[in-house]
Amino acid sequence: MSASRTAILARLRAAAHPAPAPVAPWRPAITDLSGTFVTRLEGVFGTSETLQSPAEIPAAVTRYLTAHGLPLQAAVTPEFAALDWQKAGISRLPAPAKASVSTAIARAEAASAETGTLLLSSRDTAGPWPNLLADTYIAILEKASISASFEDAVTRRAGNSLPRSLHAVTGPSRTGDIEQTLELGAHGAVRVHVLLLP
């Protein structure tokens, strides 16, 4: 143990402060989880579409990419690789990894309705890369994976075993660092689109 550690702790202990009582936890009261999630996501420049089954994913992706004038290609995690991408006109790239890519598609394992937030983990199949290194991040989210709050989403995703990293992502990456004017797509995803499944 270092001398500085001993000295710092001794200095802190020498000055006693009365501790206020613990503060009660707070959680938002939200009844319509998926509805609130969609509204809040739109409030932070994210978009979404509600689908009926996973089979509809490729066509929905084509609609989105076409509408935004983006190339019809995407890095897709293995779990969705078997969908009929060819029929939808999408050329499927290798699974999202630690490399830049135009569009990445991956499941979001958890989300919170309160702020329209997606929760990525270093233990997700493709890690946090689909959001961090793709220009367009398309998340596949089951309605049952949406919690009311950030804290509940963390508990649901990680339980008692926290991964190396959790990334709560609320809308596209943004910056106001030039003339305090909002610009999207600083370092993370420029566009965040969520395909909601039952």
Next chain:
Amino acid sequence: MTALDFKSRAHTAMNDAKLAPALKRMKSHFQMGRAAAAQRFPEFEMLRDRAAAIRRRSIALMPDLLERFEANATAAGMQVHWAADAAEACAIAARICKAAGVKRAIKSKSMATEEIHLNAHLAAEGIEPIETDLGEYIIQLRGERPSHIIAPAIHLSKEDVAETFRAAHADLPPDRDTTSRPALVREARIKLREAFLSADAGITGANMLIAETGTVLLVSNEGNIDLTGTAPRLHIAIAGIDKIVENWDDAGIVLRVLARSATGQDMSSYVTALTGTAIEGEAGPREAHIILLDNGRSALRASNKAEMLACIRCGACLNHCPIYAATGGHAYGGTYSGPMGAVLTPLFDGLRENADLPSASTFCGRCEAVCPVRIPLPMLLRHWREDAFTAGLPPRGERWGLGLWRWAGRAPWRYRLATRLASWGIRTIGWLQRGRVKRLPLAGGNFTATRDLPPPTGTTFQARWKGKR
């Protein structure tokens, strides 16, 4: 007084024609953003009270919580270091980098690393630090210091940024577009993406340290922190010991008031929780360190300014300060600016060197009114003024004047006589100067240098108060 005092720097800043429009934008963006966020969240005031209590509890329990944090972070695989001051923190960071053969380190915005001048130290040790927050990147290229804790390049225009990028990115085609903000953001994205994927180490600060799980919690809007803490093989976090909180529930409440107070967002675009190291098959660094930095904080905790440690660095006090709005951040001369900077800089850089900084306030109280954790900033500044007075630091005229005022105030008859004399004097001056007070003698001259004053009418406050009773 040297030319390096607040007064002369403020003077220079207020004569800077380019600075005024940049600071004016603050009102429309930061102030209105916060007000709108508070309005659409009915629980805001209630959660501010809870956040204030959480932060004070964290200060009180600091030694125990730091030890819990250390135990849990260590158990998760992170190496915990303690640094008494800036020199020790820099030395630890450099030693870790050298031991791991780090040549290039990417950095996310960290006021703690600004405070200890880490970049200069790393560069001197042969390690290239690259800032990745857009604002920090811009000012790093320009060799400047941040002028706002959450908007480091707030003093610059897009033309300044374009000029900076053209000088720094000589490898890019000269005929490219650098006239628009989106083009500049895109250019930084491309240049820094290379850095993210090639750096050996990532250095971050911390917004909170969660004792319960040994987690380093960070917020950003750009996503650069996520990449800094995840892409390189080595991660170093540097955090003031004041960043400690007990558990995730506490952290969640602080996050809710932080984003709303800072940028008017309900939640920062990225909230990043880093715990331990990556295991086999998991994305992230296999080696992670946290440096717990004291650098005067334990002394602050033992002083009458301990509440300053509750600060969550949102910047709301800067954004609502009439002095900051007139001078910008560089006039404060330290790492931190605005009301919170006026409290912290004398601590980090010495009261003697910053004797007039506690006076960089009109005591209007807006900083305290908007502070998410209700820090009584004007009172803390008053404590510094008292310390400065006791140490004999203010100029002789000021000390003499205050002494005289105190002497008068100690006997009601003296004070009454003094106010009557002053009122009569100003009235006479007003009469002599044709109905307006245009020039006052002594210290009053500073006041009338830029404005006229109507002469006082009626009787003094004390006389009227007596009359009412």
